[in-house]
Amino acid sequence: MSALVETANLLADRINALEESATLGMSKKSRELAAQGHKVINLSVGEPDFKTPKHICDAAKAAIDNGFHHYTPVAGIPELRKAIADKLKRENNLDWKPENIVVSTGAKHSLANVIQCLVNPGDEVVILAPYWVSYSEMVKLADGKSVIVEGSFENDFKVTSQQLEAAITDRTKVVMYASPNNPTGSVYSEAELRALAEVIKYHENVFVLADEIYEYINFTQEGHFSIGSIPEIKDRVITVNGFAKGFAMTGWRLGFIAAAKWIAEGVEKLQGQVTSGTSSISQRGAVVAWEDMSAPEMMKLAYLRRRDLVINLLRDIPGVKVNVPDGAFYAFPDISYYFGKSDGKVTIQDADQLCMWLLETAHVAMVGGGSFGAPNCLRISTAASDEALTEAMGRVKTALATLK
Numbered sequence: 165m166s167a168l169v170e171t172a173n174l175l176a177d178r179i180n181a182l183e184e185s186a187t188l189g190m191s192k193k194s195r196e197l198a199a200q201g202h203k204v205i206n207l208s209v210g211e212p213d214f215k216t217p218k219h220i221c222d223a224a225k226a227a228i229d230n231g232f233h234h235y236t237p238v239a240g241i242p243e244l245r246k247a248i249a250d251k252l253k254r255e256n257n258l259d260w261k262p263e264n265i266v267v268s269t270g271a272k273h274s275l276a277n278v279i280q281c282l283v284n285p286g287d288e289v290v291i292l293a294p295y296w297v298s299y300s301e302m303v304k305l306a307d308g309k310s311v312i313v314e315g316s317f318e319n320d321f322k323v324t325s326q327q328l329e330a331a332i333t334d335r336t337k338v339v340m341y342a343s344p345n346n347p348t349g350s351v352y353s354e355a356e357l358r359a360l361a362e363v364i365k366y367h368e369n370v371f372v373l374a375d376e377i378y379e380y381i382n383f384t385q386e387g388h389f390s391i392g393s394i395p396e397i398k399d400r401v402i403t404v405n406g407f408a409k410g411f412a413m414t415g416w417r418l419g420f421i422a423a424a425k426w427i428a429e430g431v432e433k434l435q436g437q438v439t440s441g442t443s444s445i446s447q448r449g450a451v452v453a454w455e456d457m458s459a460p461e462m463m464k465l466a467y468l469r470r471r472d473l474v475i476n477l478l479r480d481i482p483g484v485k486v487n488v489p490d491g492a493f494y495a496f497p498d499i500s501y502y503f504g505k506s507d508g509k510v511t512i513q514d515a516d517q518l519c520m521w522l523l524e525t526a527h528v529a530m531v532g533g534g535s536f537g538a539p540n541c542l543r544i545s546t547a548a549s550d551e552a553l554t555e556a557m558g559r560v561k562t563a564l565a566t567l568k
């Protein structure tokens with residue numbers, strides 16, 4: 165291959181314009197340090213450290229043994245679409261038929277499909293921030309324009325209805341958010357979502373993309389609320405969910421949308437040309453997922469215990485400000501107190517740099533908040549053992565104490 169053909173410049177503009185994953189540089193550095201013999205504690209990953217529940221694995225094994233090996237319908241096997249419709253009715257007060265459901269290769273795929281189906285070049289997508297890194301890149305791929313609206317630390321990183329109203333213009337097509345949230349762990353209450361819905365209600369051309377992938381990791385008394393259950397906006401809400409976080413099934417690649425029929429059909433049409441139906445075996449496993457909810461409940465309690473552990477350890481570090489996350493498995497402390505401080509060689513400028521410095525000095529991998537739209541914060545995954553979390557927070561505290 166000639167040198168010319170190898171240059172990245174020959175990639176299509178849409179790919180050159182994409183950001184690299186924020187964790188790539190950290191992962192590379194982690195591997196280098198590990199190869200040098202350092203014991204790196206990795207708190208940068210967004211995935212459960214539990215196994216998929218046995219009844220789901222058994223159903224998938226049976227699918228293999230029984231020869232369920234072939235292409236499935238693009239939108240998912242009928243029994244899974246029905247199980248999802250039943251779950252949405254039972255747990256979320258969402259009244260959709262199986263034909264309103266499209267199963268995809270992960271919630272990420274579902275989100276990207278919806279953006280491709282709804283966003284025209286120049287359309288604005290309001291993203292409630294801090295937000296999961298891929299959202300703005302998905303919008304970019306559709307030639308849309310992200311409008312980032314930041315929830316303040318004081319408001320538990322949540323956007324108010326006044327802020328939302330101020331962000332909506334004639335070009336707004338979609339408002340998207342995740343609750344429980346990655347990276348903050350914040351949960352929008354029913355009252356807060358009703359207030360946002362009041363705004364949406366009067367903007368009749370605006371759709372809501374509600375990412376509920378962390379639904380089962382919710383520590384509030386009130387529990388999860390789906391904005392799509394509000395009748396006045398129901399037809400304009402696309403609910404996205406999946407199996408990765410609640411059932412510890414990240415590798416199975418299964419997500420879904422529930423939406424008005426014309427949107428579901430658009431997603432099916434797109435998927436039919438690009439990926440087809442997701443894995444037949446994964447789908448057979450997922451059909452039985454809701455038959456036993458003891459594992460999601462057990463995992464939630466473990467994440468709750470670890471949240472309390474990490475928050476208490478963070479509160480013990482001078483200058484660190486932290487909210488108590490109501491869900492997901494992340495802590496998102498504000499560490500801006502350390503900006504401008506130095507270890508004699510390096511002067512810390514922002515969270516991303518502090519994150520790299522902590523990896524190099526304390527051998528703890530986390531993610532800087534810059535790529536989540538929150539440059540004062542660090543994301544710490546609590547999907548790790550109590551011992552690892554305790555050891556990691558101790559190392560971070562010791563390292564930060566050397567910054568003057």
Ligand SMILES: Cc1ncc(COP(=O)(O)O)c(C=O)c1O
Nearest residue numbers: 210270271272296342346406408
């Ligand atoms: C907010 C959010 N949405 C969606 C996803 C993607 O989920 P899946 O693995 O089902 O594609 C993630 C994964 O990290 C996430 O954090």
